[in-house]
Amino acid sequence: MSAERAHPNYVAIWIWLVVLMIAGVAASYLPLGKGAVVALIFFIAFTKAVLVAMNYMHLRFENALIYAIAIVPIVLVLAMTLILFPDFVFHR
Amino acid sequence: MKTPAATQAMITRLPPGKIGVWWFLASEVMVFGGLIGTYILTRLGSAGWSAEAAHLSAPMAAINTFILLTSSMTMVMAFAAVEKNNDRGLRTFLLLTIFLGLAFLGIKAYEYSSHLRAGFMPSTGSFWSFYYTMTGLHALHVLAGIIVNLILFVMARGPLVNGHRVELAGLYWHFVDVVWIFLFPLLYLT
Numbered sequence: 001m002s003a004e005r006a007h008p009n010y011v012a013i014w015i016w017l018v019v020l021m022i023a024g025v026a027a028s029y030l031p032l033g034k035g036a037v038v039a040l041i042f043f044i045a046f047t048k049a050v051l052v053a054m055n056y057m058h059l060r061f062e063n064a065l066i067y068a069i070a071i072v073p074i075v076l077v078l079a080m081t082l083i084l085f086p087d088f089v090f091h092r
Numbered sequence: 093m094k095t096p097a098a099t100q101a102m103i104t105r106l107p108p109g110k111i112g113v114w115w116f117l118a119s120e121v122m123v124f125g126g127l128i129g130t131y132i133l134t135r136l137g138s139a140g141w142s143a144e145a146a147h148l149s150a151p152m153a154a155i156n157t158f159i160l161l162t163s164s165m166t167m168v169m170a171f172a173a174v175e176k177n178n179d180r181g182l183r184t185f186l187l188l189t190i191f192l193g194l195a196f197l198g199i200k201a202y203e204y205s206s207h208l209r210a211g212f213m214p215s216t217g218s219f220w221s222f223y224y225t226m227t228g229l230h231a232l233h234v235l236a237g238i239i240v241n242l243i244l245f246v247m248a249r250g251p252l253v254n255g256h257r258v259e260l261a262g263l264y265w266h267f268v269d270v271v272w273i274f275l276f277p278l279l280y281l282t
Contacts, residue, residue, distance in 0.1 A: 007172060010165055010168050010169060010172065011165065013165070014161065014162065014164075014165040017161045017164075018158060018161060021154065021157050021158065021161065024276075024277060024281065025150065025154050025281065027281075028150070028277075028281040028282070037282075038282055041277045041281050041282065042277060044277075045273050045274055045276070045277050048161075048273045049270045049273050049274065052164060052266050052269055052270050052273070053266070053270065055168075056164050056165070056167070056168045056262070056266045056269075057262075057263055057266045057267070058259075063105065063106070065106065065111070066106070066110070066111075066114050069111070069114045069115055069117075069118050070114060070117070070118065070121075072118065073118040073119070073121035073122050073125065074121055074125070076122065076125075077121060077122060077125030077126065077128075077129055078129075080125075080126070080129060081125075081129035081132065081133060084129075084133055085133060085136075088133035088134065088136065088137040089133065089136045089137050
């Protein structure tokens with residue numbers, strides 16, 4: 001914690017988060033293919049998560065060690081899901 | 093093995109509490125990530141889940157998303173108040189965060205009761221098992237966050253000697269928010 005650290009504009013980030021939330025809900029009503037809608041919805045969710053992590057969790061001010069602790073489990077979860085993907089989805 | 097000097101420098105620059113909380117959050121990523129990954133795979137491998145998901149109330153979940161996003165802002169404002177030695181601001185924003193967390197749980201409880209009244213139990217089917225497990229585990233995390241914030245609120249009545257704990261509690265609270273950011277579309281919008 002350092003008193004002199006520059007802050008992100010927390011209210012502006014909140015406005016972006018709410019706008020993206022509304023965009024995500026609106027996207028679910030778009031007359032597009034199911035795949036395109038799902039991709040759009042999760043792209044929006046991912047953007048919101050990055051906004052929270054970088055600004056509210058102050059990840060943008062942290063060093064490589066914190067990034068490593070944050071990213072490694074995400075990579076592991078993604079790897080586990082992708083490795084199991086063929087078994088679950090193509091093997092009924 | 094000797095720790096490289098650069099790594100040692102990084103560790104010593106960081107408060108141990110912060111490394112501890114991030115380490116804890118890493119384990120939480122594995123808990124929720126494993127659950128969410130299994131949900132996605134099982135859903136992709138089965139038919140008829142979208143029809144089950146249609147019974148959920150997207151507007152109510154959207155209100156809850158709004159509440160949790162707002163609570164993240166009030167939580168980070170509490171931390172900003174600590175940095176400015178503004179103890180009144182700290183107490184106000186902590187109280188707002190607690191109130192918003194309780195509002196989230198209240199809406200969630202209302203949702204649960206309406207599902208149960210409609211006959212959708214955890215044993216009704218795979219979708220409902222996942223729904224109750226994922227949202228239930230998340231709700232327990234919200235409850236834990238509320239308790240932590242309550243403790244901080246009580247402590248904030250005295251001198252602000254433990255202000256850094258607000259940042260650590262905030263990391264946890266924002267993580268719980270991030271989990272909901274993914275649960276909302278996974279369960280309610282697809």
